[in-house]
Amino acid sequence: xxxxxxxxxxxxxxxxxxxxxxxxxxxxxxxxxxxxxxxxxxxxxxxxxxxxxxxxxxxxxxxxx
Numbered sequence: 001x002x003x004x005x006x007x008x009x010x011x012x013x014x015x016x017x018x019x020x021x022x023x024x025x026x027x028x029x030x031x032x033x034x035x036x037x038x039x040x041x042x043x044x045x046x047x048x049x050x051x052x053x054x055x056x057x058x059x060x061x062x063x064x065x
Contacts, residue, residue, distance in 0.1 A: 005014040 002015060002018040005018075006012065
């Protein structure tokens with residue numbers, strides 16, 4: 001598409017436009033992937049914290065007996 005636009009107008013201004021679009025698009029998609037992974041990692045840590053607290057509570061209950 002970039003080459004078609006350059007051929008039709010005989011200018012390199014469209015090259016800058018397409019390269020900018022690709023760069024911003026790449027950063028946007030990368031940011032989305034990082035956000036999704038961060039969310040799932042946070043949920044995994046929360047689940048592990050709950051599991052650890054439950055195990056600690058069981059240990060304390062056994063010591064009281």
